[in-house]
Amino acid sequence: MSAEQVAGALESGMTVGIGGWGSRRKPMALVSAILRSPVRDLTIVSYGGPDVGMLCAAGKVRKVVAPFVTLDTIPLEPHFRRARQAGEIEFAEYDEGMFMFGLLAGAHRLPFLPTRAGMGSDVMRVNPGLRTVRSPYEDGEELVAVPALTMDVALIHMNRADARGNAQYLGPDPYFDDLYAKAATRCYVSCERIVDTADLLKEGPVQSLLISRAMVTGVVEAPGGAGFTSCEPDYGRDEERQRRYVETGVVD
Numbered sequence: 001m002s003a004e005q006v007a008g009a010l011e012s013g014m015t016v017g018i019g020g021w022g023s024r025r026k027p028m029a030l031v032s033a034i035l036r037s038p039v040r041d042l043t044i045v046s047y048g049g050p051d052v053g054m055l056c057a058a059g060k061v062r063k064v065v066a067p068f069v070t071l072d073t074i075p076l077e078p079h080f081r082r083a084r085q086a087g088e089i090e091f092a093e094y095d096e097g098m099f100m101f102g103l104l105a106g107a108h109r110l111p112f113l114p115t116r117a118g119m120g121s122d123v124m125r126v127n128p129g130l131r132t133v134r135s136p137y138e139d140g141e142e143l144v145a146v147p148a149l150t151m152d153v154a155l156i157h158m159n160r161a162d163a164r165g166n167a168q169y170l171g172p173d174p175y176f177d178d179l180y181a182k183a184a185t186r187c188y189v190s191c192e193r194i195v196d197t198a199d200l201l202k203e204g205p206v207q208s209l210l211i212s213r214a215m216v217t218g219v220v221e222a223p224g225g226a227g228f229t230s231c232e233p234d235y236g237r238d239e240e241r242q243r244r245y246v247e248t249g250v251v252d
Contacts, residue, residue: 001218003225006188007033009218010153013062015043017149017184019156019177020229023049023072023237025169027157027190029225032251034060045149047099047175049229050245053079056089057249063090065149067099071242079249094146095123102149103176106183114143154184157226158211159234160203161191165216168200168208171232181215190220192234 007030010016020026031051041062046052048069055061057079069080083089094102097117105113114133119142124130135141156177161167167189169177181187189211200209225231228241228251245251 001188001220003029003033003190003220003222004036006030006155006218006220007037007039009186009188010034010037010039012039012041014039014152015045015150017151017154017180018044018046018051019154019175019180020049020051020226021047021173021175022068022070023229023242024173025157025171025175025226025231026051026229027155027225028227028229028251029222030155030157030188030190030220031055045151047096048080049077050242050251053077054249054251056080056083061089063092065092065094067094067096071246072237073239074242074246078246092127093123094118094127095121098123098144098146099149100176100179101146103179103183105146105148106150107179110148112145112147115146116143118144118146149183151180151184152186154180154187155190156180156187156211157190157222157231159192159231160195160200161189161211161219162197162200162213163194163219164197165189165211165213165219166197166200166209167191167211167216167219168204169210170204170208170234174210178210181211186217187215188218188220189216190222190225192223192225192231194219194221
């Protein structure tokens with residue numbers, strides 16, 4: 001598929017999960033295509049970075065669900081911050097561990113998962129909709145019941161993929177891209193390069209084959225498609241482009 005075809009498959013009001021982490025391996029080519037499309041009123045689920053900031057700045061977002069929205073070397077994403085402080089978006093802020101359990105619950109088609117993360121913190125105060133449950137076993141421990149983070153669509157960027165949707169990361173961290181793919185009704189993968197299936201194992205070990213074709217609706221070959229965020233080992237974060245984005249709100 002093309003990035004434009006992916007954006008054209010989205011509808012206003014959808015919940016869209018975006019993989020990567022902060023300013024690392026974000027599907028920026030797909031996000032840019034959404035910016036050029038008419039969709040709006042989106043709920044974005046993300047370990048947030050410039051993906052969230054760009055969509056907020058463009059008025060595409062109704063709600064963000066995230067543990068943070070950061071550019072890593074710039075601690076707080078400024079365009080998300082402005083939208084949040086202006087009251088233009090809703091925000092559900094979870095602890096990082098709670099967010100992971102929400103993705104796990106969605107991936108396993110469970111309504112929620114219990115966790116200690118968030119207990120005793122202001123996460124419960126700022127998210128009054130969260131509930132707790134008690135263990136049915138002897139200890140009767142009270143735990144946070146993190147609701148499943150389910151999505152209409154997930155967008156992720158990988159280093160390599162084949163044309164059927166098997167996709168591979170080659171960097172130091174898979175992040176949680178496989179959970180986004182499993183927790184979404186549809187998943188679209190952009191990649192640095194499409195290769196033959198047999199060549200995936202020449203690129204990296206079998207453990208690096210993070211995404212199965214069974215999870216994937218469409219594949220987009222997008223060299224540099226995570227830029228300016230990093231996509232190790234293909235390229236690092238372009239700090240100069242990131243600074244220009246902070247100043248202008250535009251990715252050049």
